[in-house]
Amino acid sequence: MDSGLAQKPHELLADVLAAEMGKVNELIRTRMASEHAPRIPEVTAHLVEAGGKRLRPMLTLAAAKLCGYEGDHAVRLAATVEFIHTATLLHDDVVDESAQRRGRPTANLLWDNKSSVLVGDYLFSRSFQLMVETGSLRVLDILANASATIAEGEVLQMTAATDLRTDESIYLQVVRGKTAALFSAATEVGGVIAGATEDGVQALFNYGDALGIAFQIADDLLDYQGDAKTTGKNVGDDFRERKLTLPVIKAVAQATDEERAFWVRTIEKGRQEEGDLEHAMALMEKYDTLAATRDDANAWAAKAKAAILQMPEHPIRAMLHDLADYVVARLN
Amino acid sequence: MDSGLAQKPHELLADVLAAEMGKVNELIRTRMASEHAPRIPEVTAHLVEAGGKRLRPMLTLAAAKLCGYEGDHAVRLAATVEFIHTATLLHDDVVDESAQRRGRPTANLLWDNKSSVLVGDYLFSRSFQLMVETGSLRVLDILANASATIAEGEVLQMTAATDLRTDESIYLQVVRGKTAALFSAATEVGGVIAGATEDGVQALFNYGDALGIAFQIADDLLDYQGDAKTTGKNVGDDFRERKLTLPVIKAVAQATDEERAFWVRTIEKGRQEEGDLEHAMALMEKYDTLAATRDDANAWAAKAKAAILQMPEHPIRAMLHDLADYVVARLN
Numbered sequence: 001m002d003s004g005l006a007q008k009p010h011e012l013l014a015d016v017l018a019a020e021m022g023k024v025n026e027l028i029r030t031r032m033a034s035e036h037a038p039r040i041p042e043v044t045a046h047l048v049e050a051g052g053k054r055l056r057p058m059l060t061l062a063a064a065k066l067c068g069y070e071g072d073h074a075v076r077l078a079a080t081v082e083f084i085h086t087a088t089l090l091h092d093d094v095v096d097e098s099a100q101r102r103g104r105p106t107a108n109l110l111w112d113n114k115s116s117v118l119v120g121d122y123l124f125s126r127s128f129q130l131m132v133e134t135g136s137l138r139v140l141d142i143l144a145n146a147s148a149t150i151a152e153g154e155v156l157q158m159t160a161a162t163d164l165r166t167d168e169s170i171y172l173q174v175v176r177g178k179t180a181a182l183f184s185a186a187t188e189v190g191g192v193i194a195g196a197t198e199d200g201v202q203a204l205f206n207y208g209d210a211l212g213i214a215f216q217i218a219d220d221l222l223d224y225q226g227d228a229k230t231t232g233k234n235v236g237d238d239f240r241e242r243k244l245t246l247p248v249i250k251a252v253a254q255a256t257d258e259e260r261a262f263w264v265r266t267i268e269k270g271r272q273e274e275g276d277l278e279h280a281m282a283l284m285e286k287y288d289t290l291a292a293t294r295d296d297a298n299a300w301a302a303k304a305k306a307a308i309l310q311m312p313e314h315p316i317r318a319m320l321h322d323l324a325d326y327v328v329a330r331l332n
Numbered sequence: 333m334d335s336g337l338a339q340k341p342h343e344l345l346a347d348v349l350a351a352e353m354g355k356v357n358e359l360i361r362t363r364m365a366s367e368h369a370p371r372i373p374e375v376t377a378h379l380v381e382a383g384g385k386r387l388r389p390m391l392t393l394a395a396a397k398l399c400g401y402e403g404d405h406a407v408r409l410a411a412t413v414e415f416i417h418t419a420t421l422l423h424d425d426v427v428d429e430s431a432q433r434r435g436r437p438t439a440n441l442l443w444d445n446k447s448s449v450l451v452g453d454y455l456f457s458r459s460f461q462l463m464v465e466t467g468s469l470r471v472l473d474i475l476a477n478a479s480a481t482i483a484e485g486e487v488l489q490m491t492a493a494t495d496l497r498t499d500e501s502i503y504l505q506v507v508r509g510k511t512a513a514l515f516s517a518a519t520e521v522g523g524v525i526a527g528a529t530e531d532g533v534q535a536l537f538n539y540g541d542a543l544g545i546a547f548q549i550a551d552d553l554l555d556y557q558g559d560a561k562t563t564g565k566n567v568g569d570d571f572r573e574r575k576l577t578l579p580v581i582k583a584v585a586q587a588t589d590e591e592r593a594f595w596v597r598t599i600e601k602g603r604q605e606e607g608d609l610e611h612a613m614a615l616m617e618k619y620d621t622l623a624a625t626r627d628d629a630n631a632w633a634a635k636a637k638a639a640i641l642q643m644p645e646h647p648i649r650a651m652l653h654d655l656a657d658y659v660v661a662r663l664n
Contacts, residue, residue, distance in 0.1 A: 034487070091453060094426075114426075114444070115487075117426055118483060121484075122483035122484060125476065125480040125483045128460065129476040129480055140464045144461040145461065147453075148458060148461055150449060152372070154453065154454075155372055155451060158371070159371050223655040224602075248599060
């Protein structure tokens with residue numbers, strides 16, 4: 001892992017893709033406009049301009065460029081992917097009743113749940129129009145399947161998050177739904193639109209899938225070991241919100257009867273008391289589940305690196321390779 | 333208008349399309365299943381099995397059959413259209429904070445807003461997969477555009493409904509979004525999948541558009557002149573919910589200063605008092621706006637009939653023709 005780099009891998013990608021990302025941003029601005037409903041750009045501007053790393057559209061552009069693509073459709077697909085991501089954020093905030101995202105008030109707090117639901121729907125329909133413009137049925141098929149995986153994962157999370165029967169395989173499905181499905185669709189459609197070989201398309205899919213899983217596991221781990229200043233989250237938010245994530249799932253799997261009763265009370269029944277977070281952390285410590293979770297994240301990052309090395313050598317391949325290290329570097 | 337018919341036009345359509353509708357229902361059941369998230373079929377079954385006339389999928393099947401189509405894609409598109417409809421109902425109920433639909437508790441009351449938002453998203457993604465299976469980019473283009481019109485209309489309605497500047501042209505846009513866009517897409521894709529001529533496709537689009545507008549104007553009128561027993565709504569619900577619909581828009585357009593102040597207080601500011609509904613009804617009576625609204629609904633029904641008569645003679649053409657009369661017959 002090249003920790004001596006002056007620039008982070010996503011910054012290097014942003015530099016090399018600057019011209020295309022400029023077009024993506026322009027397309028996003030144009031397509032989120034609505035002559036008749038000014039509320040739409042108000043709500044979306046709040047989110048789309050909020051910064052974020054634009055990781056997903058960059059993955060599409062990077063995959064296409066890595067495969068030698070020079071046409072305009074990659075820009076459309078990158079905007080598509082960002083619209084889908086933004087729409088899911090809007091709907092997630094309604095579902096989670098969130099008040100903050102990236103340190104700013106959420107749309108549902110600034111406006112209302114109605115705006116978040118309907119503007120999310122509008123962005124989905126805009127993304128749909130953009131992808132149809134590529135004229136590629138295969139791209140449409142990939143994105144339709146990704147959308148279904150995302151939606152199913154969200155519903156699954158809603159019921160599984162507080163259910164102690166949720167094991168690592170269900171967790172993985174949820175993670176694919178909430179994060180990895182869009183990462184893998186983003187890289188896969190980049191390859192498809194560039195006319196990559198079947199092996200290349202598969203490698204790009206595998207890369208996005210593993211990268212997304214590593215990214216989400218890292219995120220869930222940081223909830224318990226992160227520093228509020230760098231993550232923008234307080235330690236233990238997931239515990240307080242009764243969300244079963246990997247560090248707890250691993251502790252539940254090994255729990256004694258007494259420990260299990262603790263998890264039933266705090267997660268399933270949500271009857272939390274002073275000191276419960278500390279006790280939960282102690283149980284994770286007892287079974288060393290934070291380290292085991294970190295190992296899992298690293299293993300998925302390694303899979304992502306192995307997948308991208310199936311592609312021909314290219315400066316972008318090196319950046320994507322390092323990006324896999326970067327998403328878990330925060331943990332190590 | 334053939335008022336001597338023993339069976340209503342939508343019942344005749346249901347009879348002649350019974351075999352195809354059976355396949356549509358089977359497809360809906362299969363595709364709303366989710367191995368991993370049992371909450372999904374629970375929520376959708378509640379809505380999909382709730383009855384309703386299944387008017388939209390029947391329009392797709394009828395349009396295709398009228399054009400001589402005998403393949404399987406019409407069934408997929410009919411299920412697509414019903415999924416889109418059901419998804420918008422789920423999201424509408426969150427937006428409207430509705431407690432009842434068709435005399436039954438809504439999903440957001442039985443489960444929660446989360447389920448309504450996420451299961452709606454799931455149905456959208458399922459509809460998207462179904463339409464991709466037809467392999468027709470033109471069908472995808474039509475449905476993508478219809479989705480955007482629907483979403484934009486919903487957002488527009490949210491802001492326009494309580495804004496007295498909302499005139500008849502804005503009302504028409506909202507009506508196209510909330511009702512006519514899916515009706516016209518339903519009939520248009522039926523023609524496209526059947527390989528109808530361009531003139532035929534246009535006539536089917538025009539029929540669905542005008543039928544949808546007539547249907548929605550009739551619905552809005554019945555809110556003020558209907559009988560709670562047949563409509564399942566109480567007279568004046570739209571007034572109490574501060575929704576500007578055509579009968580009120582026509583009264584606002586002719587209001588004296590004093591009357592305008594009444595509309596500002598009751599609709600824009602929502603400060604309603606005992607007796608306000610009766611006063612609103614008196615103002616609509618004064619300008620005879622219920623009759624003018626009925627005339628508009630009849631005019632759109634006449635446009636729908638003229639459009640369908642552009643198609644070649646066929647038993648289904650006669651039923652669609654009579655259906656246009658039927659949607660406004662409740663008013664006359």
